[in-house]
Amino acid sequence: MEKVGFIFDLDGVIVDTAKYHYLAWRKLANELGFEFTKEQNELFKGVSRKRCLEILLDIGNVKATQEQFDTWMVEKNVDYLAYIEKMDSSEILPDVTRVLEYLKKKNIPIALGSASKNARPILEKVDLLPYFDSIVDGNSVTKAKPDPEVFLIAANNLGIAANSCVVFEDAVAGIQAANAANMVSIGIGDADILNEADYNFNDFTEMTDDFLKSLLNKEHKA
Ligand code: BG6
Ligand code: MG
Numbered sequence: 001m002e003k004v005g006f007i008f009d010l011d012g013v014i015v016d017t018a019k020y021h022y023l024a025w026r027k028l029a030n031e032l033g034f035e036f037t038k039e040q041n042e043l044f045k046g047v048s049r050k051r052c053l054e055i056l057l058d059i060g061n062v063k064a065t066q067e068q069f070d071t072w073m074v075e076k077n078v079d080y081l082a083y084i085e086k087m088d089s090s091e092i093l094p095d096v097t098r099v100l101e102y103l104k105k106k107n108i109p110i111a112l113g114s115a116s117k118n119a120r121p122i123l124e125k126v127d128l129l130p131y132f133d134s135i136v137d138g139n140s141v142t143k144a145k146p147d148p149e150v151f152l153i154a155a156n157n158l159g160i161a162a163n164s165c166v167v168f169e170d171a172v173a174g175i176q177a178a179n180a181a182n183m184v185s186i187g188i189g190d191a192d193i194l195n196e197a198d199y200n201f202n203d204f205t206e207m208t209d210d211f212l213k214s215l216l217n218k219e220h221k222a
Contacts, residue, residue, distance in 0.1 A: 004216055005160030006103055007151055007178075010114035010137075012045060012170030013188050015091050015126060017116075020083035024076050025056055034060035046171025048115050048144040049073060081118070087125045095204035100131045102212055109133045111154035113167065115145055134158055145173040148181035155181070166215050172196070184215065 011017045022041040029036035040059060044052045053073055057064055064072065103110055111134040112119055119137035123129045134157035136150050143149045148162075155162045167178035170189045175197045178185035187194030188201055201207050 003109070003160055003164065005109045005111065005155060005158040005165045007111045007113040007154045007165055007167045007183070009046070009167070009169045009171070009174050010112055010116055010119050010122060013168050014093060014096050014128065015087070015122060016093060017084065017122065018045060020080055021052075023083055024079040025052065027079055028072055028076050029056060029060055032057075032060055032062050034062075036060075046115060046145050046169070046173040048138060049077065049117065051144060077118075084118070084122060084125070087122065089127045092126050092128065093203060095207070097128075099204050099207065099212065100128065102209055104131060106216065108216070109158040109160060111136060111158050113150045113154045114138065115141075115150070145171065146176035146180060148177045151177055151181040151183060155183070169197070170194070 008014055011021070018041065021044060022036075022038060025041065025044065026036045036056065036059065043055060047055070050073065053069065053076065057069075100110065110132055112123065112132050114137045116122070117138035120129070120135055123132065123135070134154055136154040136157065140153060141150045151165065151167055152162055155165045158165075163182045165181070165183040166186060167174070167181075167183045168186050168188055169175050169178055170187070172193060175185045175187055175194050179196060179198075184199075185197045186199045186201065187197030188203060190202075191197075191200035194200055
C-alpha cells in the first residue's frame with residue numbers, strides 16, 4: 001500500500017481563532033470609523049492577512065497609502081497576538097486530538113498547511129506542535145489559497161505524493177486549494193458552504209476511526 005499523508009489547516013480546523021481575528025479586524029474598522037460584522041468576517045476565512053486588509057478597506061470605503069496599509073497590517077496583528085496570548089489546550093476543537101493520536105499511532109505523516117504567519121506559536125500554545133512532521137504556514141508560501149502551493153509544499157516536505165494526501169479544511173478557498181493539488185478534500189463545517197469537498201463533516205466528533213481507516217486504504221486520486 002502506498003503511503004498516505006494528512007494535512008491540517010489550523011484556523012477553524014484545529015482551533016477556533018476566527019473569533020480573535022474578528023475582534024482585531026473589528027477594532028481596526030471601528031478606529032477607521034466603520035462597522036465590521038461577524039457575517040463579513042466569514043469572507044476572511046482562509047484568506048491572507050494582506051488580502052483581508054484589502055477587503056476590509058473596501059468594506060469601509062477607505063483609501064490607504066502604502067505606509068498606512070503597512071501600519072494597519074502590523075496594528076491588526078499586534079491586537080490579534082494580544083487576543084491569542086492566553087490560548088491553551090482547552091481551545092483545541094473537539095476530537096482534534098483523538099484524530100491526531102489515531103494517525104500518530106499508525107505512523108502516518110502529518111503536516112500543517114495554513115495561511116497564518118502565527119501558526120507555529122499557536123500550535124505551541126495549545127501543545128500540539130509535537131504531532132506535526134512539517135509546518136507550512138503563511139511565512140513559507142508566495143501564493144495564497146485557493147492556489148495549491150501551501151499543500152504541495154507540505155506533501156513534498158512529508159515525502160508523499162500529492163494525490164496520496166488528505167486535507168482537512170474549513171474554508172472554501174482551502175477546499176479549492178486541496179482539489180487543485182489533486183488531494184482528497186475534507187470539509188470541516190457547513191456542507192452547503194463547503195460543497196466542493198470530497199467529504200463533509202460538521203466537526204471531528206462526527207468522524208469515526210473507521211472513516212479515518214478507510215482513508216488509509218482508499219484508492220487515491222488519479
Ligand atoms: C487563516 C485565517 O488561517 O490565516 C485567516 O483563516 C487569516 O482569517 C489568515 O487572515 C492569516 O493569518 P495571520 O495569523 O497570518 O494574520
Ligand atoms: Mg481555516
